[in-house]
Amino acid sequence: MAAKTAIVTGAGSGIGKATATALLKAGWNTVFAGRRQAPLDEAVQAAGSTDAKALAFAADVTKADEVDRLFDRAVKEFGRVDLLFNNAGRGFKTTLIDELPVDVWNDVVAVNLTGSFLCARAAFRVMRAQSPQGGRIINNGSISAHAPRPGSVPYTATKHAITGLTKTLALDGRPFDIACGQIDIGNALTDMAASMTTGMPQANGSIAVEPVMDVQRVADAVVYMASLPLDANVLFLTVMASKMPFVGRG
Secondary structure, eight states: OOOOEEEESSTTSHHHHHHHHHHHHTTOEEEEEESOHHHHHHHHHHHOOOSSOEEEEEOOTTOHHHHHHHHHHHHHHHSOOOEEEEOOOOOOOSBOGGGSOHHHHHHHHIIIIIHHHHHHHHHHHHHHHSSSOOEEEEEEOOGGGTSOOTTBHHHHHHHHHHHHHHHHHHHHTGGGTEEEEEEEEEOBOOGGGGGGGTOEEOTTSOEEOOOOBOTHHHHHHHHHHHHSOTTOOOOEEEEEOTTSSOTTOO
16 A cells, blocks of 8 residues: 555553554554653564654653644654554553542543543644545544443543544544544553453452453554545444453443
């Protein structure tokens, strides 16, 4: 395919790193974005040599000016933006709502929801103005956008909100050939999800080890969603460890 440009947030590790690398290897010029420059540089180096180009760019998705600089740099470097994978996110340990510090709530909302809004806002601005017009936004939802884990108020609330963001952008983007979809991920093995291999709280009060899947399965799924022409859209895709306790959870 002709070189297209992707921006992946949270690309210094985990799902973001795997997906940015997969897009790069699939021929996308790819911006590896995240808060810290060093892990982004390392991720680009680890991706190896490809025909497409990679750019590591540090930006805090909770700050509008830094997000705008990220997208402006991508346009300056590659001419346009064809894909945003809105992936940056954070969680918190299992905590009941009356024991949850308000600062934690604010931090999770800032990264998971406000960060996704700011990046989608910048992507929409660029995609609407460029020629040819259009592009695709893929939001990282979660199994928690459907069913919560115990003690996960801030994470679950933000992931339900991401679903609303996805649906609204899919609607508002129609006149401008901007497609928006969501990937809901269950038990991809990353550093953030390592506790699944030692035991996670279940709805019945027990602690159980949960099956996991290779993070590359998520990366491959995002590449598939991104590869569609703009007259087609995967609005929602769930990719999960086959034996994880989701169907029938609770």
